[in-house]
Amino acid sequence: MSDGLLAIGAFSRASLLSIKTLRAYHEAGILVPTSVDPQTGYRSYHSSQLTDAAVIRRLRALDLPLDQVREVIQARDPAVTARVLTAHGVAMRERLADVTRIVTDLQAGVERPASHTPVHPRDEPHSLTLAIRGRVAEADFAEFLGDAYAQLGAMATRFGVAQSGPTGALYPPEIADENIEEVEAYLPISRPVALRPVAGSVVMSEVPAAHVAVLVHVGSYEAIGDTYRQLGAWVAEHAEPAALPIREVYVVSYGDTNDVHTFRTEIQWPIHPAHTKETSS
Structure with missing residues (x-):
């Protein structure tokens, strides 16, 4: 879509909120889609709603109840954010100042990008890879990837094949489940290798x-x-x-x-x- 709208699947990836969670937030009146197809019920969100999605994700990371999340989103007031988080409990006190600042910046439209370059489109060529696939929780991404790259590097060395670029990972275009994602860790290689029967969890794959x-x-x-x-x-x-x-x-x-x-x-x-x-x- 070039009208500022993202279908729910693409919005889930951009916001890092699962489709299931987005549907629940719609039903709770916390993050309501910009449009809903009257025939199919399919939801679409405007790019400007990614700010609210980021705020909601931060607040839910603090285990803030949904009714209080709704209050912060609807108020768009730093004083309300501070009051709600303060009332949330002493256990959250150390994180209060940082989260309050983040939410205030997001709602004020202040971009604090971690990137130093603009978005740019380009054509990526096909590449052959050695890969390991798994169903992984977000909290376990680092451990899964670290272990996978160690195995992939060892396998490339074993077969005498050169690494042809930096390591990477493939993630689904939609986040269907809040807890688990299908992840493919890969190491690009210069030529195919015959892995079986000794490869274990390592497979030949490709990045199209x-x-x-x-x-x-x-x-x-x-x-x-x-x-x-x-x-x-x-x-x-x-x-x-x-x-x-x-x-x-x-x-x-x-x-x-x-x-x-x-x-x-x-x-x-x-x-x-x-x-x-x-x-x-």
Whole structure:
């Protein structure tokens, strides 16, 4: 969609809220879709609603009850945010100032991007990969990926095949379940290898050629949700999402440095080339 709207699946990826959760927030009157198809009931959201989605996600991370989340969203007032969070309990006191500032900035429309480059579309070529797939909870992404890359590197060495680019991971274009995602960790290689029967969980795979919208996230992965929000808003305004996995390419990561502030992650969102609008920015 190029009218600022995202279908619920694409909005789930941009906001990091599952489709199931978005439906529940609609029913609770917390995050109401911009439009609902009267025939199919299919929901669409405007890119501007990614701000409210980010606020809701922060507040729910504090276990704030839904009725209080609704109060903060509807008020759009820093004083209300502070009052609600203060009343939430002493256990939250240490996190109060930081979350209050984040929510206030988001609702004021203040962009604090973790990225240092604008969104830009480009064509990504096909690549062969060694891969490990798994159903992984968000809290376990780092452990899963770290273990996977160790196995993939060892397998590439064993078969004498060269790594042809940085490691990466594929994520579904929609987040169907709030707790578990199908993740594919991959290591690009220069030529195919015959893995069976010794490969175990490692498989030959590929990252298909695609036209993608790219935004570079700089720094720790803790703030990557903000970069997804910015990229999702750009896709809503300028492109039509393609039904292909989202790619994260770890250009600079733990294998290169222990300084998380210098990490560079490319988020590549596949889009339909014919729908991409040229911009002057």
